[in-house]
Amino acid sequence: MKQFIFLVVLCLSAIAAESQSSSPPVRTIRRILNRNTVDTIQVNSLLNLSRYYIFKAGEQIHDLDTALLMIQQSRTLSQSLSYHKGMANADFCSYLAWLEKGDHRQAILYAQRAIDRFTRYGYWQLLGALYLEMTRLYTLDLDELPDKIDCYQKALLSFERAGDKARQMDMYKELADHHQVQENYVQALAELQSALTISRQIGRTDLERIYDLMGFVSTKLGDYKEGLTYGLLAVKLAEERKDSTIQLCTIYNRLGLTYYALGQFKQANNYYRKALRIARQFHETPYVLALTSNIAKLLLHQHKPQQALRFLKSQIEQYPPITAESKLIVAPLFLDIYAELNQVKLAHSYCDQVLDLLAKKGDGSVGRAPIYESAIRFLITSKQFTRAHYYLQLNAMQCRENGSIKDLSRNHLLWFKLDSSQANYQAAIQHFQRYEALQDSLLNATKSQQIAQLEIQYETQKKDQNIKLKQQAIQLLTKQSQLQQNQLQQANTIRNGIIAGTILLILLLGLGFNRYQLKQHSNQLLEVKQIEINRKNHDLERIVQEKDNLLIDKEQLLTDKDHLLEEREWMLKEMHHRVKNNLQIITSLLHSQGSFLKDKEALSAIRESQNRVHAMALIHQKLYQTDRLSSIPMVSYVQEIVDYLINSFNRVDTVRKQITVAPIDLDVTYAVPLGLILNEAVTNSLKYAFPDGRVGTLWVDLMGDKNNTYRLVIGDDGVGFPADLNPSRSRTLGMSLIRGLSEQIEGVLDISQQKGVRISLTFVEEKNARVPA
Template identity: 40%
Template sequence: MSQSHRILLHLCMFLLFPYSLYSMQITQSESDSLLRSLSQNKPDTNKVKILLSLGEYQLYKPGEFKEDLDSALNFAKQAQALSNKLDNYQLETQSLNLFGSIYLELKNFNLAIDYQQKAIDLSYKHGDTQAEATSSMLLANVFRQKGDLEDARKQGQKSIELSVNNGHFQQAADAYLEMGKSYANYGEELKEKIKYFQLAKQAYGQASITKSQADLGKDLGDLYYLQGSSAQALLELKKALSLYQSINHQPLQGVYDLLGTVSCDLSDYQEALKYGLLAVETAELVNDTSLQLCTIYNRVGLTYFYLNQFQKAHIYFEKSLRVAQNHDYQPSIMIVTYNIANILVKLGQPEVSAQLLLSTIKQYPPQNKNDSIETASRLLESYTRLKQYNLAQPYYKQLLNLSERLGKYESIQKIKHHNILRFLVESKQYELAQKYAVEFEEFCRVTNYLRGQVDVQFYRFKLDSMQANYPSAIRHYQQYKLLQDSLMNETKNRQVASLEVLYETEKKEQDLKLKEQNITTLTQEKQLQQEQIKKERLIRNGIIGGAILLLLLLGVIYNRYRLKQQSNKLLQAQQATLQEQQQQIQEKNQALKQLLVEKERLLKEIHHRVKNNLQIVMSLLNSQVASLQDKVALSAIQDSQNRVHAMALIHQKLYQAEGVARIPMKTYIEELVAYLRDSYDLSQKVSFKLSIGHIELDVNMAVPLGLIINEAITNAFKYAFPAERSGEVHISLLQKTDTSYELKVEDDGVGLPKGYDPSKSRSLGMTLIHGFSDQLGAELNIKSGPGMKIRLIFIEEKIDYIKNKVGYVN
């Protein structure tokens, strides 16, 4: 799947709630009730708290209206004046914090900083470290939003130290979170952000605030995904989901959506689809109409796309587009439109795809170079598919002009490379296509773009085939298949590596839990030992005290017995837990073994695909026959088809065999002879005598050997029996020693012309026979008269050095 298809609408899901300074956020009805009671309250601390609650409500109520903020300022002024009159520094500090938050909302950073600094000074004056930590954290938030990151981090660190030193876990968690927000979502800063978010999550856990702990787990999953640590992201998101479910938290569509996204990144599309559909179901259940729903629908559509279920993908992309249009949010509208246009092409509707793109850019003209390149590229693809090259040409030129304004190796260049090369090939602009293919190949090499390397080799194969440059076409096709296999292996290895990371992480956590349990057990045993010592002293004192204390001694012994029983039960329960954990580890190991079995199955599938692709090459050669009149060219194509069939037959045998390493040569040669006899359909009678031992050869030996036999039989059919002359061809393949084999191909035909030296011949057939003999490291002997005799002796050990070579011919 090309990189241009992997467009992900990744909207970070961080829940940036404003700080609640005093109490839980009140509702509209509660606000009205407090407002009515305000005039009835006497001027005391309770009235200050009501004023602060009303000010906070006006500050954080939905919508951004100036009258709400003016009302909040009025309540803050009254609260500060009354708290100052009452000489209550704590409420006055909260009033100053409220002023700072209001001016921050008004983007008046200087006043916000002044009020937060006053709150810090007042707290410090009275030695209230908890209030000072809260005000420092709020000041850090002001600096961060102003863009003064250095000052923000200084205040954040101060708040952390004050909170940690005084054991205020919730406050420490808020401070860690604020500190983390001061770092960017990329590079080394992303590592720092993750570190502080982890500390915040741990502190929320110590404070037993499950909801905030789950929120941080979800945010960490998003951050690890941005970092490229998909396995760690999956683990954090599953923990967050478990925490949400433990408190019966209903709006889970965000965490389900992220779980689906990460699973999709790991190529686990079935798991991605499961979580994506759960996100859809949850969002619709809670009547979520936010822009997040656009992201959820889009990601489900992408998952169906990767599963090649294009109709279902189209349905979810359309749903996503409707949500984006309802919010009139152009970035999302453009991204989803590109996805729909791509799906329409896949569904064989390029004309509809072009119409959609044209109508969209008419209403939403591209706002940046990325949108311009994406739009032109999609239109170029649609018109190329429609074979309307005159309409495609302007977009081809537009893409070239746009790309000149970009860096040569920018990622966005990927989008245009594929469609430009397809257009040049399909419109038969071969010279430009060859030049552009070289440019694309360099881009892929520099950017390590493996998917592009696969595609460019396929296009070069098509170009060479169309221009009858068959040796080059075969080389590019072989390179295409090799890179395609590498891409498949890379995906599989990435999945295995991610599973291993996940497994190791879970194993470390289990080991840590076991260690904690062991420490707990040792502590309990130590306590039991200490209790036992005390009891022995009591027994000794009871004996000294006499018979009156005997009953007390018996009671103590009985109590000791009960404690020991409880301890035994606890130890048995721990052993059961250990056994269960060992079982889980064994199940993980079994899953890895299953992956190895899957790899073996994939190898057989690769041979099947190679056989199919070689048949495609034969079909391409057949298509060339229809346009040729020259008998020499027709004969050359037929020879090429026979060679391709000889290779395809090898891979068919590998696919059909129980193993994937050795070729049974007897059945292979019999089928090859039968195919060539049918292919040439000679009018005269030419019989075959086969003497083939029960020999199995490695694929790297079988391919060149099969091609030598193909060339020998082809030469016999074409030259050995002229003028309706009948004859016989004898083929033998026998094992001489443990490691050496002898191949003989003999006919009783007219033999070679006088003075003809096979070793100096430049004919393709003789060149291939000599070339494949050298590849096998074999001893070749060709004699003539009567008939022609080809004798080849080769040793199995001598071909080890070619196992990692690309292709079959040197």
């Protein structure tokens, strides 16, 4: 008792300085401590007051010491009262105080004591709260993240035993958020489905964070439709609730990432900008730099490096990166931009800065692979092959440790480029084959993830159905009770009915006996007829059985036919896939060979060969990517060839394209010659029609009529042919190819020039005929 009075004096002295501005709870606790009665109320008051000092804004060391003193006295009083909950809570508060002091060893010691007491006496709600606080012991670094997730899982189990649905929903959300950081997207989606199910059970409406995470995780799984649906739903709910927190910034940013993955850059930029405005309102530098990175990457992807550079500089002037983590966001962007602008010196400086930051920060964290890729690409381009080889090995090792197949596949592709640049073609092919194998495994993994996602949806629907069945069972039991009462009421009516029925039964028996004698005679006649009917039925059954056997044989033959057709279709697709891959390897080898040639004519020949191979590779790519194995959609095919050639000759800013192609699907035997003719004609225009960077227009028209007659027109408004050149007698490889391919498809070729060059080819597609090779 004396110790308690002494502590009360100390506690009142400690809060005397707070007396003028203390909050109502503190004043209430002060009145309780003034009482002379020693009971559990005194214990809980001391613990509540200790929490006040632990979580006090701007607490000092002496505040935490005061809190520890109060906790110790509450523990002593709890022991004297045999108050187990008070002793357990005292250990919990000790953990919080030592954690605030920064002494993790002491904090973990008291946390374990609290866990033992909470578990022994079944205080599951408090145990869940303790595990939730213990997540503060760990960071999101790769080596600490599993421990943090383990604490959330134990908190979830505790809240389940306590029956706290709201906290269970929160734990599922936290687990999903941390599993997506681990790139365990299937597990994260399962947890989000559980959180959504619980939220519906308890009537929660603040679901925007759940929908936001579901959209983000679905996008990571490659399910962009679901990602967009959930992302837009999260935005809708947040805007309807007039959310003004930093969470809205995250929702906008993740929806922008989904649009970026879909290639809808305008919408992506719109949501990135919305998120950036919110981040700037809250002066959150990490958010601002992350969104600046996304917008700059978008501009760089659209081949706008100067605009990306101006935007990046304008943002970091206002929000300069200070920490190593924030510098790792900005420095790789500068490296990519200056490399794109061919400012090698500046790019080299940022490359060294990026690699230095990675060495100091540690290269084992998730998400480092894209940073290494930027540095390695530059090292290969700037012919720093030894350094590139070192960092390729380092990145491959980290990708294997992190289990990132996607990053490892891209690393092999970079290794392929390095070996190709060094003319080490055997190693280059091996790395490219590894890249292809990993890409195929990624495709299979994506399918497995989608199957797992469907299984999760099925299990969720099954749980919902079970809940509905239970509700229906309750309703059924209620109805059965009412039915029993009705049955009791009807019992008397039934008894009276039985008496009346007995009398009627006697009368009916007499009548029935008379009818029985009459039927006996009729039955004898019917039996004779039935024998004849049975004989005919037997014959009919035999005929029907024979017919059924014939139908079964027919169905089996049809099944075998369908199976063979499916195998043929699969083999054709696989053949086109492999042909396309081989043509890509040829293109890469030509590109690598070209990097060692100095002669301009040889370089031009190599480039033209690359373009011809690319035109044929596109055919095979179209064939295995669609369900049509013998026809090519000419709209996308023509568009991709022209875009590829303009980009290849770096004439995006000087040559404007006008492409008009009817929605035509041509047989592959026509599409291949047309693709090569288009390649030669466009290549000729880009090389000679607009000399010295002259601006001009290139147009391509492909039209047809109902008689399967088609007309391909390729023209430009360039300088035209030289005066001494006759196109019809030219023996150049390009013109020879155009004339030869035109004859191959029996087309009428016309070459003229008036304000440029105009090449017209008219041909007829014979649906059931094969163009001669």
